[in-house]
Amino acid sequence: MSESLQYFSEAFAAIHESMEALHQIGAITKQTMDEFDQTCLTPFESLSPQDIRALRERENASIAVFARYLNVSHNQVSDWESGVKKPGGAALRLLTLVKKKGLQAIA
Structure with a gap:
């Protein structure tokens, strides 16, 4: 397994x-x-810009730190939180995992 x-x-x-x-x-x-x-397998769900920001704030992470955990750019997280772009693929899977188990699950 x-x-x-x-x-x-x-x-x-x-x-x-x-x-x-x-x-x-x-x-x-x-x-x-x-x-x-x-x-x-755990399904992933779409997250609104507000959900993503609330998730980051729940984890007490700056945009830069959150981005580093997700292996994306600071601008990418900022775009998600402002609604300019939506996370997809692996990023959405990681965000779902963080939502369910916390940032340490992907550390």
Whole structure:
């Protein structure tokens, strides 16, 4: 089981590990495994500019420090907070993780 995956719960992580083993021995197809992954992994959600700012402030981080944790530029975070741009992809996944588990989860 990959340590970088984020699951709904420890139970989902254990079930996923079992399903992965079944996939490796050919008992389930790749398509079935992909569909199962979708149900086990923590979904990401879109965040409003206000949500992003509130999240950063909750973590007591300046824009520069928050950006460094997310591996993006200061301007990128500023653009998200002002609504000029929206986070997507990996950045949105990281923001969702920070929202659920705090900034230390990605430290």
